[in-house]
Amino acid sequence: MADTRLYDVLGVTSKASDAEIKKSYRKLAKEYHPDKNPENGEIFKEISFAYDVLSNPEKKSVYDRHGLKGLQEGAVDNSGGSRRARRQRGQDTIHPLKVTLEDLYNGKTTKLQLSKNIICPSCHGSGGKAGAFVSCKSCHGRGIKVTVRQLGPGMVQQMQSVCPDCHGEGEYINEADRCKQCVGKKVINETKVLEVLVEKGMKDGQKIFFRGEGDQQPSMEPGDIIIVLQQKEHDVFQRDSSQDLWMTRSIGFTEALCGGQFVITHLDERELLVSNKPGQIIRPGTVMTIEKEGMPFRKNPFEKGNLHIRFDIKFPENGFADNNRLKVNFHLSNSI
Numbered sequence: 075m076a077d078t079r080l081y082d083v084l085g086v087t088s089k090a091s092d093a094e095i096k097k098s099y100r101k102l103a104k105e106y107h108p109d110k111n112p113e114n115g116e117i118f119k120e121i122s123f124a125y126d127v128l129s130n131p132e133k134k135s136v137y138d139r140h141g142l143k144g145l146q147e148g149a150v151d152n153s154g155g156s157r158r159a160r161r162q163r164g165q166d167t168i169h170p171l172k173v174t175l176e177d178l179y180n181g182k183t184t185k186l187q188l189s190k191n192i193i194c195p196s197c198h199g200s201g202g203k204a205g206a207f208v209s210c211k212s213c214h215g216r217g218i219k220v221t222v223r224q225l226g227p228g229m230v231q232q233m234q235s236v237c238p239d240c241h242g243e244g245e246y247i248n249e250a251d252r253c254k255q256c257v258g259k260k261v262i263n264e265t266k267v268l269e270v271l272v273e274k275g276m277k278d279g280q281k282i283f284f285r286g287e288g289d290q291q292p293s294m295e296p297g298d299i300i301i302v303l304q305q306k307e308h309d310v311f312q313r314d315s316s317q318d319l320w321m322t323r324s325i326g327f328t329e330a331l332c333g334g335q336f337v338i339t340h341l342d343e344r345e346l347l348v349s350n351k352p353g354q355i356i357r358p359g360t361v362m363t364i365e366k367e368g369m370p371f372r373k374n375p376f377e378k379g380n381l382h383i384r385f386d387i388k389f390p391e392n393g394f395a396d397n398n399r400l401k402v403n404f405h406l407s408n409s410i
Contacts, residue, residue, distance in 0.1 A: 350362070
């Protein structure tokens with residue numbers, strides 16, 4: 075049976091023309107306007123809602139074919155006139171995941187325990203017994219509440235929002251008929267363990283998607299779970315916007331003049347021997363680049379960026395180097 079409630083509100087038939095609908099609306103809106111009849115605010119809201127639907131060709135077409143339920147579910151009509159349900163999509167769930175620079179260099183797999191809603195297996199998302207639904211009195215079964223705000227004499231603002239009592243369903247279930255497992259909520263809470271693969275070369279802020287793993291709701295497509303990587307600050311290395319790594323190395327004045335060597339423990343625990351030869355004077359702020367020792371490229375981990383070492387020179391407090399120290403460094407440099 076066709077739904078004619080909105081036509082009944084305006085006092086016209088379902089065969090009424092646009093002009094007849096508009097004429098009836100104007101008459102009723104004038105009669106029940108809050109300025110004249112403040113006590114009939116709810117009637118004015120119903121009149122406004124009915125006209126909002128019936129004056130819009132697309133909404134009117136959906137209502138004529140599928141009623142108020144079709145409007146709530148977002149049904150549309152294609153060129154052939156048949157119904158094509160457009161499922162609403164749930165919200166995405168975002169979870170941060172703390173990772174170290176070592177994790178991003180070497181890659182890792184970690185397990186993440188999350189809590190999510192799933193369709194109740196007992197009632198299959200119905201919330202209770204068949205036929206136990208009661209039309210919501212607050213929104214009169216529409217699932218939408220219309221709020222009218224008076225801005226001034228003869229001026230009102232009309233706003234629509236999801237009914238808070240039935241959560242947009244247009245109906246609810248009596249307590250005695252509710253599902254025992256979900257208590258009429260249609261969903262239950264479940265603990266989900268996701269296996270998150272952090273690939274070599276991923277970056278801070280990068281997102282890992284688990285499609286369709288978000289909270290479930292009846293008649294809705296689940297959203298995604300999105301894992302957002304948050305890199306912890308490293309004590310030695312800093313990563314720039316590319317795949318390059320940077321570090322600062324403090325050396326003494328004698329090493330800067332005469333040369334020397336030192337060992338760097340890399341993110342995969344390899345030890346790199348770095349040396350500056352005699353005659354290769356290191357000045358404050360000098361940058362030494364070691365090619366292919368930066369971060370790996372994602373999807374191509376055998377290719378890497380570069381490692382840049384920025385030198386900080388520690389000058390002696392009295393302005394002179396110790397003679398014994400100069401001799402030691404001189405002999406070390408000649409042996410390199």
